[in-house]
Amino acid sequence: MSVDRLTIEASALSRRYGRRWVVRRIDARFEPGTLSLFVGPNGAGKTTLFRLLAGTLRATEGEVLIREADTDRDLEAAEVRRYLALLGHEPGCYAELSGPENLKLFAGLYGQPDDEKTLEQVLDRVGLGGVGIRPTSAYSRGMLQRLGLARLIVQDARIWLMDEPTTGLDEAGRALLRDVLAEDRERGRTLVAITHDVASFGDGLDQVHRLERGRLVGGAS
Amino acid sequence: MSAMGTIALILKKDVLVELRTREVVVTMGLFALLLVIVFAFAFHVDMDSARRVTPGILWVVLLFSATVGLSRVFERERQGGCLEVLLRAPAGPQTVFVAKVLGVLLFTTVVLVVTVPLMLVFLRVSIPTEGIGLFITALALGMYGFTSVGTLVAGMLSSSRLRDVLLPVVVYPLVVPVVIGGVELTHVALGGGLPGEEVMWLKLMIGFDMLFTVIPVWLFPRVMVD
Numbered sequence: 192m193s194v195d196r197l198t199i200e201a202s203a204l205s206r207r208y209g210r211r212w213v214v215r216r217i218d219a220r221f222e223p224g225t226l227s228l229f230v231g232p233n234g235a236g237k238t239t240l241f242r243l244l245a246g247t248l249r250a251t252e253g254e255v256l257i258r259e260a261d262t263d264r265d266l267e268a269a270e271v272r273r274y275l276a277l278l279g280h281e282p283g284c285y286a287e288l289s290g291p292e293n294l295k296l297f298a299g300l301y302g303q304p305d306d307e308k309t310l311e312q313v314l315d316r317v318g319l320g321g322v323g324i325r326p327t328s329a330y331s332r333g334m335l336q337r338l339g340l341a342r343l344i345v346q347d348a349r350i351w352l353m354d355e356p357t358t359g360l361d362e363a364g365r366a367l368l369r370d371v372l373a374e375d376r377e378r379g380r381t382l383v384a385i386t387h388d389v390a391s392f393g394d395g396l397d398q399v400h401r402l403e404r405g406r407l408v409g410g411a412s
Numbered sequence: 413m414s415a416m417g418t419i420a421l422i423l424k425k426d427v428l429v430e431l432r433t434r435e436v437v438v439t440m441g442l443f444a445l446l447l448v449i450v451f452a453f454a455f456h457v458d459m460d461s462a463r464r465v466t467p468g469i470l471w472v473v474l475l476f477s478a479t480v481g482l483s484r485v486f487e488r489e490r491q492g493g494c495l496e497v498l499l500r501a502p503a504g505p506q507t508v509f510v511a512k513v514l515g516v517l518l519f520t521t522v523v524l525v526v527t528v529p530l531m532l533v534f535l536r537v538s539i540p541t542e543g544i545g546l547f548i549t550a551l552a553l554g555m556y557g558f559t560s561v562g563t564l565v566a567g568m569l570s571s572s573r574l575r576d577v578l579l580p581v582v583v584y585p586l587v588v589p590v591v592i593g594g595v596e597l598t599h600v601a602l603g604g605g606l607p608g609e610e611v612m613w614l615k616l617m618i619g620f621d622m623l624f625t626v627i628p629v630w631l632f633p634r635v636m637v638d
Contacts (some may be wrong), residue, residue, distance in 0.1 A: 247496060248638045273502040281493030287429045299421045300501040326432075342497070 196223035196260040196379050197274055197349045199244065203253035206239055213239045214405045216253070221398070223260050223349070226372055226382040230389045231402035237385040238280065240402065241354040243384065245277050255351065273301070276348035278356055282339035286328035290319055290338050293327060298345045310345070317341045318367055332359030345357060351375070353384040357391040365391045415510075416566060418503035422511035427518070436484045436519050438487045444477035444527040452534035469600035471554070471591055477527070478520050478558055479580050482494060482535065486566040486575075505633040509563060516559045524551060543601035546610055550601060552618040554594035557624055561586050564628035568635040581589055593617040 204217040214236045221227050231237050241250035244255055257266045257275065266274065277283075284293045286329050294393055298305035314320050317337040327335060336359045343351055357365055372382055373395050385394070391401060451469040455461065461542070489495040489512075499505045526545055532538065539547050565582050569575040593616040600610045 242638070247499075247638070252502055255461060269502060272500050272504065275500070277496065277500060279493050279496060283493045283497035285425070285429060285488075285494055287432050287488075288425070292428075296421060296425055297497065300418055300498070300503070302502060 194259050194266070194270065194349060195239050197223055197266070197381055198258050198260045199350055199381055199383065200256045200258070200273075201244060201253065202256065204240070204243055204250055205252040205253060206243055207251045208247065212251075212405055214243060217402075217407055219244075219400060219407070221350075221381050221383050223381045224376055224379045225397035225398070226376050226384070226392070226395060227398035228389060228392060228396060229385045229400045229402050230387060234383060234388065235402045236405035237402055238354055239405075241279070241352060241385045242360070243276070245279075245352050246271065247277075254329050269363070273387075274349040276343050276346040276351050278339045278343055278351070278353040280354055280358070281343060282327075282335040282383065284327045284335060287326055289324045289326055290314060290322045290330070290334075290341070291324075293338065294341055294345050299347045300357050301348075303345055303347055313341050313344050316344065316371070317351060318363070331363055333364050336360055337367070340368065344371070349379075350381040351383070353382075353390075355386055355388075356384055360391075369393045369395070415503045415507045417509045418501055419511040419514065422498065422508065423518070426485070426511075426515040430519065436481050437522050440477045440519065440523045440591040441526060441600045442601060443480050443580075444473050444523055445530065446575060448527060448534055452531070455535075459536065462537050463602055463604065464599075466532075466535050466537045466602060467505045467595045469535070470528070470598055471595050473518075473527065473531065474551070474555065475558065475584070475587075475591065476525070477523060478516070478555065478562065479583065480517050481523070482516055482559070482562045482566050483576055483579055485512065485519070486570050490570050492538070496565075498506055499636055500548075505636055506629050509567065509629060509632040512567070513559050513563045516563060517555060520555055520559065530554060537602065539601060540603050541590055546597060547601035549614070550594050550597035550617070553597075553614075554590055557590035557617065557621045558583075558587050560621070560624045562627050564624075564632055567632060570636075571638060586613075590617055590620045593620065 198220060200220040201217050204214060205212060206214045217240060229237055229240060239248065243250050257271050258264060294310045294313065295305045299312065314322065317340050319334065319337050319341065327338060356368060360368060369392065376382055455465045455469065489498065498508050562583050566579055569578050572578060593613045597610055597615045599605050
């Protein structure tokens with residue numbers, strides 16, 4: 192079954208390590224066709240929140256619901272894997288493989304077109320056209336981040352969760368990220384990023400949540 | 413992408429990466445060879461003693477070198493955050509688990525094909541023709557059981573800072589039944605043991621392997637979430 196418009200909702204989401212609450216009672220809802228940011232200083236709990244939303248970390252309390260926007264139907268685990276894409280701190284690429292080989296692998300895993308022409312177009316889109324066959328171990332941090340972005344595009348998921356997606360990007364790279372996000376927001380994707388660098392995202396933001404010591408402060412702006 | 417297609421893709425990727433780096437097979441192979449040489453010099457006294465110590469030596473070599481391989485295969489996935497991406501593939505974490513088990517088994521088999529004959533030569537032990545089938549069965553059942561348990565534990569420890577230390581500490585006690593079964597079956601295959609003894613050890617190993625096919629497949633998705 193194909194779904195198009197998805198919402199992601201955090202309800203009283205909390206995580207504790209030992210006796211310390213790292214994320215405490217986060218309530219937020221993200222709609223399709225929007226770009227939302229969580230911003231906050233180092234140690235505010237941003238990455239923990241990212242992992243909770245991504246489902247790679249268990250919540251101590253609360254839950255994350257991923258639903259079809261039009262029918263309010265909760266997605267099953269397999270659908271969540273298919274329609275939710277992650278760009279974490281690390282780019283998620285094999286150092287021994289080239290950029291095109293990495294993309295081909297992930298396109299295959301996600302059941303997306305993996306022909307050379309399609310992948311070359313995606314690489315062109317993120318400014319990595321003509322990178323050739325050199326392994327990604329020879330890539331700069333910014334190039335790896337662009338490749339991670341290419342992986343998101345290839346995956347063609349409906350929700351993108353990104354943790355510090357501007358890491359390593361130069362000004363051209365940040366402009367590219369803004370363009371890609373603006374374009375995909377128009378396509379109805381639900382975009383959520385966690386960052387300490389709100390300025391890099393420009394003006395096209397729908398929600399900005401401030402996170403301090405694991406709690407949301409001041410409501411969405 | 414179907415589960416079989418996903419397994420094939422991950423396996424193909426593992427083989428491609430290994431062909432480029434050769435770090436898993438070469439590391440495992442050299443380590444196994446070193447152990448074989450040390451044991452051959454330490455324990456070979458005469459033909460009779462060699463026949464008695466060979467099963468134990470074989471399984472220690474096998475266990476230690478496979479642990480090295482297991483550790484490297486998961487380290488590769490962990491680097492660059494690849495494991496997290498793989499686990500989110502639509503075919504599901506169980507599929508990733510099966511692919512990793514097959515990958516480790518493949519690399520271990522390559523190492524065994526080279527080191528086992530060398531070990532037999534160094535220890536001057538020959539396998540009777542009628543024992544060859546049992547010998548190969550023991551190796552296959554033992555390696556499968558170890559790899560299945562090891563892959564589950566390696567995955568579980570992949571986010572732990574002490575993963576390299578904890579892997580053998582956690583895995584070895586769990587695989588004791590299959591290792592004992594393997595040692596005894598090898599002993600029978602080399603011409604020792606009592607008539608019909610192999611049936612009991614075969615049942616033990618097959619039972620263990622069946623149990624540790626079901627349990628890790630069920631547990632793997634659960635232990636991969638922190």
